[in-house]
Amino acid sequence: MLRYLLKRILSLIAVLVGMSVLTFWLTHLIPANPARLMAGQQASAEQVAEIARKFHLDRPLVEQYFYYSKGVLQGDFGNSMTTRRPVLADLEEFFPATAELTVASLVIILLLGVPSGLLAAARRNGWFDRLNFAGSLVAVSMPAFWLGLLLQLYFYRYLDWLPVGGRLAIEDIEPDRVTGFLTVDSLLAGDLETFRSALLHLVLPSVTLAAGSVAIVFRMTRASAGSVLRSTYVRAARSRGISERAVMIRHVAPNAVLPAITVIGLQIGVIISGSVIVESIFSWPGIGLYMVNAIKYLDYQAIVGVTIVVSAVFVLCNLLVDVLYIAVNPQMRGRMI
Amino acid sequence: MSSIAVNRRQTLALLGGVAGGFIVASRPGAANAAKQDTLVVTSCADAVTLDPQSSFDGQSPLIWRGVYENLLAYKGSSQEIVPHLADYEISSDGLLYTFTVKEGIKFTDGEPLDAAAVKFNIERQKAINLGIAFALTPIASMETPDERTVVLKLSAPSDGLLSAFAGMYSVYMISPKAIRDNEKDGDWAQAWLRENMVGTGPYKLRKYVQSQQAVLERNEAYWRGWDGEHIDNVVIRYVKDANSARLLLERGDSDIALFLPDDMVEAMNDEGGVLVTDIPSPVQYCVVLPANVAPMNDVRVRQAIAYSFDYEGLINNMLRGHAKQARGPVPSGFIGFNPQTKQYKRDIPKAKELLAAAGFPDGGFTLKYTYETGYWWKRPVGELLQSSLKELGIGLEIMELSPAAWSGMMSNPETAKLACFGFLWSPTLATPYDYMWSMFDTAAQGAAGYNWGYYSNPEVDKLLAQGTSEPDEAKRMASYAKAQELIAEEAPALFLYEKNYRLPMNRNVEGFVFNGVWFETFDFYSLTKKGA
Numbered sequence: 001m002l003r004y005l006l007k008r009i010l011s012l013i014a015v016l017v018g019m020s021v022l023t024f025w026l027t028h029l030i031p032a033n034p035a036r037l038m039a040g041q042q043a044s045a046e047q048v049a050e051i052a053r054k055f056h057l058d059r060p061l062v063e064q065y066f067y068y069s070k071g072v073l074q075g076d077f078g079n080s081m082t083t084r085r086p087v088l089a090d091l092e093e094f095f096p097a098t099a100e101l102t103v104a105s106l107v108i109i110l111l112l113g114v115p116s117g118l119l120a121a122a123r124r125n126g127w128f129d130r131l132n133f134a135g136s137l138v139a140v141s142m143p144a145f146w147l148g149l150l151l152q153l154y155f156y157r158y159l160d161w162l163p164v165g166g167r168l169a170i171e172d173i174e175p176d177r178v179t180g181f182l183t184v185d186s187l188l189a190g191d192l193e194t195f196r197s198a199l200l201h202l203v204l205p206s207v208t209l210a211a212g213s214v215a216i217v218f219r220m221t222r223a224s225a226g227s228v229l230r231s232t233y234v235r236a237a238r239s240r241g242i243s244e245r246a247v248m249i250r251h252v253a254p255n256a257v258l259p260a261i262t263v264i265g266l267q268i269g270v271i272i273s274g275s276v277i278v279e280s281i282f283s284w285p286g287i288g289l290y291m292v293n294a295i296k297y298l299d300y301q302a303i304v305g306v307t308i309v310v311s312a313v314f315v316l317c318n319l320l321v322d323v324l325y326i327a328v329n330p331q332m333r334g335r336m337i
Numbered sequence: 338m339s340s341i342a343v344n345r346r347q348t349l350a351l352l353g354g355v356a357g358g359f360i361v362a363s364r365p366g367a368a369n370a371a372k373q374d375t376l377v378v379t380s381c382a383d384a385v386t387l388d389p390q391s392s393f394d395g396q397s398p399l400i401w402r403g404v405y406e407n408l409l410a411y412k413g414s415s416q417e418i419v420p421h422l423a424d425y426e427i428s429s430d431g432l433l434y435t436f437t438v439k440e441g442i443k444f445t446d447g448e449p450l451d452a453a454a455v456k457f458n459i460e461r462q463k464a465i466n467l468g469i470a471f472a473l474t475p476i477a478s479m480e481t482p483d484e485r486t487v488v489l490k491l492s493a494p495s496d497g498l499l500s501a502f503a504g505m506y507s508v509y510m511i512s513p514k515a516i517r518d519n520e521k522d523g524d525w526a527q528a529w530l531r532e533n534m535v536g537t538g539p540y541k542l543r544k545y546v547q548s549q550q551a552v553l554e555r556n557e558a559y560w561r562g563w564d565g566e567h568i569d570n571v572v573i574r575y576v577k578d579a580n581s582a583r584l585l586l587e588r589g590d591s592d593i594a595l596f597l598p599d600d601m602v603e604a605m606n607d608e609g610g611v612l613v614t615d616i617p618s619p620v621q622y623c624v625v626l627p628a629n630v631a632p633m634n635d636v637r638v639r640q641a642i643a644y645s646f647d648y649e650g651l652i653n654n655m656l657r658g659h660a661k662q663a664r665g666p667v668p669s670g671f672i673g674f675n676p677q678t679k680q681y682k683r684d685i686p687k688a689k690e691l692l693a694a695a696g697f698p699d700g701g702f703t704l705k706y707t708y709e710t711g712y713w714w715k716r717p718v719g720e721l722l723q724s725s726l727k728e729l730g731i732g733l734e735i736m737e738l739s740p741a742a743w744s745g746m747m748s749n750p751e752t753a754k755l756a757c758f759g760f761l762w763s764p765t766l767a768t769p770y771d772y773m774w775s776m777f778d779t780a781a782q783g784a785a786g787y788n789w790g791y792y793s794n795p796e797v798d799k800l801l802a803q804g805t806s807e808p809d810e811a812k813r814m815a816s817y818a819k820a821q822e823l824i825a826e827e828a829p830a831l832f833l834y835e836k837n838y839r840l841p842m843n844r845n846v847e848g849f850v851f852n853g854v855w856f857e858t859f860d861f862y863s864l865t866k867k868g869a
Contacts, residue, residue: 033745036784045785047466083547084386085531093547149580157584165581167549170377170572170590174546283576285548293383296711298741 005323012315016308020072023307024065027300035081055081055301068301072308078301082293087305090290095309096180097167098275098286103181104206105213105271106264113214114260117221118253121229122244129222136215144274148208148281155204162204165283169197205282209274213267220263225256258329265321269314373866374569376846378859379576379585381596383548388530389509390458391467395857398505399595400545402858403553403571405509405536408436408455408502414616414852416672416767418503422450422510422537423487425502431494431808436487436502442560444512445541452481457513459489461525469508472501472766494808497766504854506765510537539862540571548575553861566865586611586841592866593842595857598713602839603657610844615659618838619668619853620763622660622714624706624722624831625776627755629791632702637695639828643681644688645725646831655717659839663832665825666772667817670835670853673769675818679825680832685728692729700730705756707736709743715759718833722757733757747789750782758789760830763856769817770805773797777824792829 035052052058055078056067071078077087120129139147155162163169167182175182175189182198228234229252237247272288279288287306294302378399385394389401410421423436442450456479463473475495480488491498501507512535519529534542537560540553553571555563574591576582579598585591589610597605606613626642627633648662661669665678692698706722708715716737723733736756738746746752764771775781779798781788797820804816825832838851845867849859 030739030742030745033741033748033784036744036748045783047471048784050466082385083383084392085528090547152581152584157588160588164584164590165576165578166574170550170574171372171375173544173552174549281578281581283578283581285546285575289548289577296739296741298739 005319008319008322012312012319015315016312019311020069020304020308021065023304024068024300025061027298027303028061028064030298051081055079068304077305077308080294080299080302080305082297082299082302087301090302091287091305091309092180094285094287094290097284098272098279098288100181100183101202101206101209101275101278101284101286102268102271104202105210106268108206108210109213109217109264109267112210113217114221114257117218117260118225118248118256120218120222121225121252121256122248124226132218132222136218139211139215142211144208144212144277145281147211148204148278151204151208152281163197163201165201165205165281167198167201167284168194169201172197205278205284208281209271209278212274213264213270216267217260217263221256221260224259225252228252228255254328258325261321261325261328265318268317268321272310272314373868375572376568376570376593376861376864376866377572377574377591378593378595379574379582379591381575381577381579381582381594383575384551384573386527386531387534387542387545387551388511388527389536390462390469390511391465391527391530393468393506396596398855398858400534400542400551400553400573401509402505402538402855403540403861404534404538404542405511406538407504407507407509408438409499410503411767411852411854414850416854418499418767421503423455425499427499429808432491434489434491434498436489438485438487439560440485442537443558444510444515444535444537445556445558446512446515446535448512448514450510450537451484452487453484454510454513455487456481457516458510459487459508461511461516462508465525465527469501469506469765472497473508494806496768496805496807496813497770500766500768500854504765504767505856505858511535539567543570550574559862561862568861568864568866571861583841586843589843591843592846593840593859595840597841599839600713602841603659605841611841612844614838614840614842614849614851616838616851617661617670618836618851619671620761620836620838620856621663621666621668621772622718622759622761622833622836623663623666623776624718624757624833625760625790626757626828626830627704627753627790628827628829629750629793630754632695632697633704633755635695636827637691638697640681641688641691641695641729642726642731643828643831644684644691645729646681646833647683647721647725648681648833649683651718651721652834655721656834656836660834660836663835665821665832666777666830667769667821668772668835668853671764671769671772672767673814673817675821677818678821681828683725688729697730700726700732703732703734703755705734705736707738707743707746707756707758709740710737711740712759714761718759722831748784750791753789753791760787764854767854768805769814769821770801773817773820773824774801774805777829790829792827794823794827797823 035048035057056064068078079085080087080090083090116132120132123129152164156164168174172194175185175191175194178185178188183195186194186198234247234251237251275286275288276291279286280292291306294306380396380399382396384397384400385392386397387400389405406422408421408423409418409425411417412419422442423438426435436455438450438452438455444450459479462470475491475493475498476489477492478490482488511530515535516526519526521528532545539556539559541556543552543554545551551573555569576585579601582594582597583601583605586594602613605611626639628639632638652658652660652662662680664680665675667674692700706719708719719735723735726733747756747758762772775786776788777792777797778788778801779793782791800816800820804813807813807816846864847867848864
């Protein structure tokens with residue numbers, strides 16, 4: 001197990017170095033003048049040159065990458081040209097928002113996708129199964145920007161139940177930052193009103209973000225539960241007179257959930273990439289929105305910084321899922337040790 | 338089987354309960370929608386920095402204006418400069434500027450605003466060399482003969498210098514103590530002032546969360562006092578999605594929505610509680626033509642294009658009449674505008690005649706039209722230009738680029754060859770020089786300015802230089818008038834329209850005065866909200 005982990009962590013480092021080189025090179029391929037853009041409409045040539053010098057934009061590409069990776073190793077991701085402060089400060093500011101949204105989406109995926117898949121499999125072709133199947137078809141095919149817009153119109157414009165966007169309401173003041181998760185920080189501050197507001201603000205974006213993945217996890221669980229239900233050990237259990245409920249809980253669920261774990265691991269990547277769109281629609285100040293802005297202004301160091309962090313999170317999550325898979329599947333344990 | 342049915346019922350009941358919980362809980366904020374003492378402004382784009390001396394972006398001044406103040410101010414909606422924190426006097430030769438700071442003005446940290454503070458702020462502005470610093474180059478030396486007086490000595494007269502102490506980008510007064518206390522590695526406290534504000538203005542910063550919100554509250558000790566009706570709090574919310582911003586405004590959860598795309602603004606007109614302003618503005622829209630490479634270096638070819646464009650169609654159909662055709666490079670309501678400047682009208686026979694005289698009777702060449710993503714108005718203008726040019730046999734290839742790639746391409750004369758581009762100009766300094774220099778002076782080519790059509794006329798350069806350094810107002814304006822005529826005649830750009838300022842806001846917001854020098858910002862102190 002230890003050797004396996006070590007191997008995975010080494011490959012993780014290789015992936016990150018590769019990603020940074022690739023992103024760095026790709027962003028610099030575009031013949032652009034970000035210094036000119038940053039300096040503003042009335043800036044003089046000296047002001048533009050000053051900015052270019054400050055960000056090493058006047059140096060050859062290899063040298064720029066050298067400066068950059070040297071900084072990264074010392075925990076310095078460079079400075080963002082659009083926000084004018086260290087990229088690391090930006091990431092610290094924006095990453096928790098995306099993380100909170102991702103966790104909320106994962107909770108929705110787990111709470112809705114897995115149980116509904118199991119229930120649908122138990123009553124195959126029943127009304128619950130059909131309803132969910134139709135629903136999952138819609139959820140998978142509907143693009144996030146469209147779903148988000150519809151939810152906003154319905155739940156904000158017409159019903160006025162949920163906020164249209166942002167992490168807090170207009171008059172709310174952000175609680176002091178501890179974790180960056182507003183739901184957690186507001187509880188730590190003992191501010192239940194802000195907690196409720198933060199929670200309500202999470203609903204629409206996380207539902208929008210989770211919709212497609214819920215559908216996929218639902219189908220996956222339904223399919224694997226279906227095949228487990230047809231297996232001989234389930235038949236054996238039933239013939240011994242064990243109640244259907246116990247069969248589902250003790251025999252079907254643990255076995256059907258295994259493939260779903262792998263799928264959920266992959267969905268983390270889908271969720272993080274989906275956050276770019278969802279954060280734009282819901283004005284959610286996370287790294288997705290930050291990335292959109294960085295790309296627009298070709299803010300090199302911000303783009304590379306976000307890419308490295310997102311890649312690291314994705315690779316780490318997959319590692320975690322694989323380890324979890326080994327932990328819950330007794331068959332796998334012996335092979336990896 | 339029955340046990341599963343129970344299980345299902347339980348699950349459904351649980352889900353129903355969760356949904357019901359949200360229904361019962363009323364949406365936070367709804368009750369506060371009509372709060373009269375708080376003004377809520379949404380902005381579709383982020384502020385860059387709270388430091389009012391270090392940026393030239395279009396979004397940050399919205400916050401600056403609430404907290405920081407200038408020595409001078411623009412009177413109402415005019416370009417007339419009047420005293421604000423200080424009185425001023427200019428010597429007849431235009432070389433000595435004397436500011437006398439008003440008494441009893443304090444920063445929110447208790448520091449007094451005196452001559453030393455003013456001098457220190459000018460020094461900081463020059464040292465960090467960002468923002469308005471370029472306009473301060475004529476200042477040769479500064480003296481503070483007494484506690485209230487600052488004297489600036491200029492190396493040459495400059496007609497833009499006064500604006501550098503009055504407008505949206507200017508030497509705002511920051512507490513010198515705050516700068517000194519928070520200086521790090523010789524940065525003049527730029528890092529600290531990025532997120533903190535210490536000014537003399539009517540409001541002070543309560544909370545700022547990047548990309549999320551800025552909350553301003555009343556500065557109780559404000560020197561102009563709080564008699565009469567004023568807004569107590571200002572909340573600026575960064576709402577990136579234009580649809581959401583529109584929904585917030587229409588529902589009354591916000592009072593003003595900034596940076597919405599124009600088609601959306603036009604669609605909002607006459608809707609319930611929302612009012613869309615319709616005020617003439619000095620923002621000049623044009624298409625700059627490439628002027629340095631054949632065949633575009635022939636004046637007649639550029640004039641032919643200017644005669645071919647459908648100005649009326651653009652204004653009446655696309656802008657629904659909320660604009661008027663521009664006349665030359667300076668907008669008609671602006672200081673120094675010359676009404677004698679030539680204005681082109683669509684005249685295809687004349688255009689063809691000019692093109693034939695230049696040796697291109699059937700056109701036969703292709704131009705590019707470049708614009709940056711996110712600028713809604715540039716694409717339709719390009720398409721209209723494309724159809725106009727088609728009648729002359731000239732091709733037009735429309736290219737959309739990211740803003741960074743666009744500025745990279747256009748600021749390099751090699752890649753900018755034969756490329757037109759849509760451009761708008763809003764004034765920084767109250768002088769016609771501001772409009773003409775950046776786009777048409779030879780020295781403003783490439784990275785130095787925005788002369789990305791690479792137009793060059795020594796006569797124009799000379800007139801502009803004469804204008805800016807001429808202390809006599811009549812002579813100065815005469816130089817600028819001549820320059821306007823010359824530029825319009827040589828058509829280095831199509832001067833399209835002056836668009837009215839169309840800002841959607843709640844009907845109950847009162848006291849808004851638009852001044853084109855201040856763009857997408859508000860004098861919060863003069864605004865009030867009437868009961869719904």
